[in-house]
Amino acid sequence: xxxxxxxxxxxxxxxxxxxxxxxxxxxxxxxxxxxxxxxxxxxxxxxxxxxxxxxxxxxxxxxxxxxxxxxxxxxxxxxxxxxxxxxxxxxxxxxxxxxxxxxxxxxxxxxxxxxxxxxxxxxxxxxxxxxxxxxxxxxxxxxxxxxxxxxxxxxxxxxxxxxxxxxxxxxxxxxxxxxxxxxxxxxxxxxxxxxxxxxxxxxxxxxxx
Amino acid sequence: xxxxxxxxxxxxxxxxxxxxxxxxxxxxxxxxxxxxxxxxxxxxxxxxxxxxxxxxxxxxxxxxxxxxxxxxxxxxxxxxxxxxxxxxxxxxxxxxxxxxxxxxxxxxxxxxxxxxxxxxxxxxxxxxxxxxxxxxxxxxxxxxxxxxxxxxxxxxxxxxxxxxxxxxxxxxxxxxxxxxxxxxxxxxxxxxxxxxxxxxxxxxxxxxxxxxxxxxxxxxxxxxxxxxxxxxxxxxxxxxxxxxxxxxxxxxxxxxxxxxxxxxxxxxxxxxxxxxxxxxxxxxxxxxxxxxxxxxxxxxxxxxxxxxxxxxxxxxxxxxxxxxxxxxxxxxxxxxxxxxxxxxxxxxxxxxxxxxxxxxxxxxxxxxxxxxxxxxxxxxxxxxxxxxxxxxxxxxxxxxxxxxxxxxxxxxxxxxxxxxxxxxxxxxxxxxxxxxxxxxxxxxxxxxxxxxxxxxxxxxxxxxxxxxxxxxxxxxxxxxxxxxxxxxxxxxxxxxxxxxxxxxxxxxxxxxxxxxxxxxxxxxxxxxxxxxxxxx
Numbered sequence: 001x002x003x004x005x006x007x008x009x010x011x012x013x014x015x016x017x018x019x020x021x022x023x024x025x026x027x028x029x030x031x032x033x034x035x036x037x038x039x040x041x042x043x044x045x046x047x048x049x050x051x052x053x054x055x056x057x058x059x060x061x062x063x064x065x066x067x068x069x070x071x072x073x074x075x076x077x078x079x080x081x082x083x084x085x086x087x088x089x090x091x092x093x094x095x096x097x098x099x100x101x102x103x104x105x106x107x108x109x110x111x112x113x114x115x116x117x118x119x120x121x122x123x124x125x126x127x128x129x130x131x132x133x134x135x136x137x138x139x140x141x142x143x144x145x146x147x148x149x150x151x152x153x154x155x156x157x158x159x160x161x162x163x164x165x166x167x168x169x170x171x172x173x174x175x176x177x178x179x180x181x182x183x184x185x186x187x188x189x190x191x192x193x194x195x196x197x198x199x200x201x202x203x204x205x206x207x208x209x
Numbered sequence: 210x211x212x213x214x215x216x217x218x219x220x221x222x223x224x225x226x227x228x229x230x231x232x233x234x235x236x237x238x239x240x241x242x243x244x245x246x247x248x249x250x251x252x253x254x255x256x257x258x259x260x261x262x263x264x265x266x267x268x269x270x271x272x273x274x275x276x277x278x279x280x281x282x283x284x285x286x287x288x289x290x291x292x293x294x295x296x297x298x299x300x301x302x303x304x305x306x307x308x309x310x311x312x313x314x315x316x317x318x319x320x321x322x323x324x325x326x327x328x329x330x331x332x333x334x335x336x337x338x339x340x341x342x343x344x345x346x347x348x349x350x351x352x353x354x355x356x357x358x359x360x361x362x363x364x365x366x367x368x369x370x371x372x373x374x375x376x377x378x379x380x381x382x383x384x385x386x387x388x389x390x391x392x393x394x395x396x397x398x399x400x401x402x403x404x405x406x407x408x409x410x411x412x413x414x415x416x417x418x419x420x421x422x423x424x425x426x427x428x429x430x431x432x433x434x435x436x437x438x439x440x441x442x443x444x445x446x447x448x449x450x451x452x453x454x455x456x457x458x459x460x461x462x463x464x465x466x467x468x469x470x471x472x473x474x475x476x477x478x479x480x481x482x483x484x485x486x487x488x489x490x491x492x493x494x495x496x497x498x499x500x501x502x503x504x505x506x507x508x509x510x511x512x513x514x515x516x517x518x519x520x521x522x523x524x525x526x527x528x529x530x531x532x533x534x535x536x537x538x539x540x541x542x543x544x545x546x547x548x549x550x551x552x553x554x555x556x557x558x559x560x561x562x563x564x565x566x567x568x569x570x571x572x573x574x575x576x577x578x579x580x581x582x583x584x585x586x587x588x589x590x591x592x593x594x595x596x597x598x599x600x601x602x603x604x605x606x607x608x609x610x611x612x613x614x615x616x617x618x619x620x621x622x623x624x625x626x627x628x629x630x631x632x633x634x635x636x637x638x639x640x641x642x643x644x645x646x647x648x649x650x651x652x653x654x655x656x657x658x659x660x661x662x663x664x665x666x667x668x669x670x671x672x673x674x675x676x677x678x679x680x681x682x683x684x685x686x687x688x689x690x691x692x693x694x695x696x697x698x699x700x701x702x703x704x705x706x707x708x709x710x711x712x713x714x715x716x717x718x719x720x721x722x723x724x725x726x727x728x729x730x731x732x733x734x735x736x737x738x739x740x741x742x743x744x745x
Contacts, residue, residue, distance in 0.1 A: 033417075
């Protein structure tokens, strides 16, 4: 997509950008569902640790219901989206590295096959692309006056999650940690997809949401 | 004292409960939790045994990463054994840890805790306002189905994204035809079946959740679109008729060749020689044509060129039989055609000179027992056919090759003079009478008033005609006899002596090299055209 107005390349409209972003977020969510080793059971057997269990992105305030989500304006919503997407860059790469190390060690107990490590890498790339796309879309919205000139963070918040992967460690690299990480990943991708949908339906007038 | 009273009371309770079988309640189980719009949700549980005592149930939940435990705010809205979480108490993307506890007088029992994230338990209500309408697209009808999302699901703000699915079936069918409509609220069905009542249902599902129930059935009756099918039949019928016409025309054009292929014509019998029956009964035109073209049988008008392709059959009639047949009819018939003498002569026209049993074969190796007083010399090997003026019969013409025959021939056939009253038998005929060959003679000259000299042609039996005798079968009739007789004149070409070298063939002659299809030479005319014959 040539959003920079290169010669001979038609500029995409905002609707086109949104469409592309939505496709990307659907893809992202699909990968996260694949990575989830457990099926989509809504009733997880309770684990005592889950009560104290948090995602590493818990400090990013995200609207948890419709009223809160609607109360946010577009700039804030966009910011939340970008932050969420940026927060997963490092953890995914670290997860990928740790999985490859396990493969190299050729552990038989390794639950994640080669297939999963590639999926993690793919997920990382998709999220990065999506983040870039959302930023471009925000610029477009700014140009069209839809978005105010609020500052949207460009740099991913690396300082906050320097050792993100360690966040999930509970005294060792166990499969349970990875499950928690993947669970958080799936949830955050769902949040991003939902926020983008809200942004799309409230920004584009002619869309039949 | 009070303690003693309490202890006694407890003992009594235990004793009575044991006596009646009462027990603490059984373990309840959480069966399901559902959210219709991702804003509220309800959980249901299944109670265990109540232990015979009134049991109360309580639901407790805790939110993720919080140590607080809350009790269910609403036990009634969701029905019995349910807990309803309203909007204020519902948080999305948060893990709920829910437990149900059953309590009765004797004790309580906790269910197994479950974790619930509301975003994964969304099951919307069925779509609403399903409407059907029949529309036309360029003359072709189709069904348009439209619907609205369930009332509570907020899709307009994008909070929920629903995908839809519809199904349709005819009234008499059992199988549904399912179509996926995606996120749109409109769907066109083009695979209509004409006539009948059709039922349509729609359902929906969020991105990650459960399918709703099918909506209530909407009905619509399709009109009969027979005319659309009829036009197709008309086209098919027209094409078939055209093909049929083309095939019929082709068959008609090639009918002849087809007929020849399927039903080859049976060759009719072609008899060589002169048809005596024709002389008796035939018409004058036929006789003349027969005389003119003696080689060919009378052609009927129906004959076509195919007859030429058919080989002629040689029909041999035993002479005695024929003679007898002829004799029986000769006495009354008035025609003056050629007749063979019953006893003494035979119509051995076309036969080899050595074949005729009436011949006196001198050089054919037979004794000259019948040399008559005519004293025919050897060189004079004329064959004299006596014409009986008064009679009606002609002696048969004998064939005898003249000296013109090739001397290389082993057999030298001679002309033999024969008389009508001579009964010549040819016992030593080298060929049996049964084997007749067809031969013809040529009339050379008329010796006397009633004597015709015939030049015999040799037949196939070893006496091939001179090669010079190629053409011409026509003879000139000199005059008509007194009594229905014909005198044939054979014109002698110049340079021939005795008229031996006749260059003409008799009308009754046929040889292998004697072609009859050529035009007559000058001086020779078709006998049919010379004089009219008296009608018979």
